[in-house]
Amino acid sequence: MGKLTGFMEYPREKMRKEPVFSRIKHFKEFIHPRTNDRVRTQAARCMDCGVPFCNNACPVNNLIPDFNNLVYESQWKSAYHSLISTNNFPEFTGRICPAPCEPACTVAIIDKPVAIKHIELSIIENAFKRGWVKPKIVTKRSNIKIAIIGSGPAGMAAADNLNIAGHNVVVFEKHPHFGGLLRYGIPDFKLDKSVIDRRINILKQEGIKFIANCTVDGAYIKEHIFSKFDLVCLCCGAEEQRELDIPGIKNLAGVHYAMEYLVGQNKSLHDKKKNVKPLINAHGKQVVVVGGGDTGADCVGTAIRQGAKSVTQVQLHKKQPLERYVTNPWPNWPKTFNNSSSHEEGCIREFSYLTKSVLGKNKIEALEVQKIIWPDNEIESGQRNYKLSGKTKSIACDLLISALGFRHTLHNGLVKDLDLALDGRGNLLVDNFRSNNSRIFAAGDMVDGANLVVTAIDSGRKMATMVNEHLASI
Template structure:
């Protein structure tokens, strides 16, 4: 694969990016894809390693060595077809995926891995530029109909696969635009929403019908839903009108922090903050937008959502941005002999962190203090240590005595992950849930992705809990095959 000696001759090349001072002035993407020559050279680094662990590290099992080799040899159109054979939306993953494939790359044992994500980014961007990404309507219709509830990456992948199999597919989305958490959870500077829009156009040409502003649940629940839904439809109606229903909503129940001062103004979940900026970028008029402008911002949570809050706060002109993580600071470099080919725990600095942020680890939040008007003004924090509990054998958080301190905070954003999907949807269908509140559905054997309710399937975050975009695409594709088998008795869709 690639050039036999390429991994010895060429170094890993990072994608070019606009300098931080300039990109902070806008919300557009600032990372550029590789040129044809650069991508070819990076593809040349792919080794003929015998067992391509990159493929097993990739949740959608991308055929990575093949399209690396094709890019090296300049056969971009076949590289695109190979990429699309396992991934419906490589422009999504090529921008926001953390690239577990690169952690599993054989070169990563003692060198820099192949820049798989950057090559994927280059392939799909070239495909759109050359007009190679076209609708693939089915040759025949089956006469079967499927309702997909939720239009995130799992729902979109599932809907596209089922439409291409010849089924009539309708996607229901409670928000005003298609895309789920891709649309309203990921800032535009990481992924512009035009990428979603043109996929929607492609899917409509393939026969998919999209219905936005529709909440699927019981009557009377709509008033309690924090979104832009205008009307609701009952599960009973969907089950009556469609031959199968697939639940693909996102994990939208955020983890809360019930400490003194939680009720103060200016303490918000990340998903109360991020979607509003996305709507502004889309050209909507937003009243009461939560803004970081001129404020001391504290982000609680060290993951990707926290990083997105950091980048958005800096673009809004925050006075200061601080990010706390309750876990200890991870090592800057993992012990590859112990972790490869698995995803390692190590210090990761995002582009948003590079733009300006104070980061601190092993910090717990004890409470918030406010002013006379009920606005948050300070966060009370303390240092913690993680010690092994002798009784249970598990690691336990212990506060360090005398380590308490205060930090100015005019805006506090909770980015501590999500605990479960939207319960009203699962409850409305009467679907059995697992111990974490997700839809209970297996992925192996007969009836995979099927819930406890006949004709109802579940995939993505709705089934497995909070996860990556690439996992959502995998689940959507596999669930589509399971639904196709359920409706037709057999399926030609790929697993």
């Protein structure tokens, strides 16, 4: 374990965050790990409790107490090997995972939890700096060929594990660059795109082939893929967006989906040298973001960096309490108030508001919202369990961004062309990652619905295991 009395001696130390006034002037990452000595002190806070709830709360089941102990003992290389035994890409999760492991840490019962994500990022970035992260060259290959459709974290993790197992893996991606939502959805200030390039280069050196600008539909699978590959793994994400369906909104200029907005900004940063401007620019505008999730927060941070005149985020759900409800005890994920780093940067947050209509003739001028009343307790605050109040208000707006999340994977194209079965929520129906077509497996958001990077990695890894089991059985 770390230091026996570490959690009593040392306070939790978060990663270094650049102050708001300077970070909003650029799109670069602004959160960085502390020095190794300081991170060692953080690892010393681990109690190595008998049952590591952190390990269970982590979707890839990272061996957290083990790597904490190794960091405390300055055995950084062993800590790196422990970390990658469960997580293919800790450089992504160490930056953008919401870290469900931390509220489940036993120290969190009496104090602030061990800074697990901080330690994770330090381990992997140390490993890169010291040259320990090397391509794992496969010496013996099978004659099995596997096509992976989609290069997001699920596809990347599956490709990595299937390649290490010795199969011949090709990843097909419809966009010009790889990484899925890591590249096109998540803003650079949370995840610099060089971090994705660094990993893709390693995967290429390991022997995985990546093919860009290739939208795979049913016809392409039947004509080109089934003839050349033994199996297909679909990792196409959940791209069908939820619509903001309120009177007056159709065809009104100044109304956009979050993904149009974020993808435009990410592409413009990528093509900086070509001086490509973002498709939608919030500069000087009164921006209203509808939707209280992570995607909404990313739109807030982006609008602030683009120089918006004001940014307001409207959400249906109520402002959560600072402390847990009694019905939401440790080690569950806490349903408490969360101010993301984007919110710290200057945004008006409007809680418990239902969007009613938009004002404006050709171009949006305002959003009309109505206050709603939620029950006080956690249990009754189910999805739609609110009452309307009589109070309405109008929020001036010349750029409205709809960030209501995603319904499910796209049905048109691949799914319909191949008659793939869906579950009740519109996600791909699988049995042990295998679809109703015996040559097609699937993983990630396509199967789970919109989720997290770490759950997509986990899903890609587990699908690879199932593919290997299937291959071993034939």
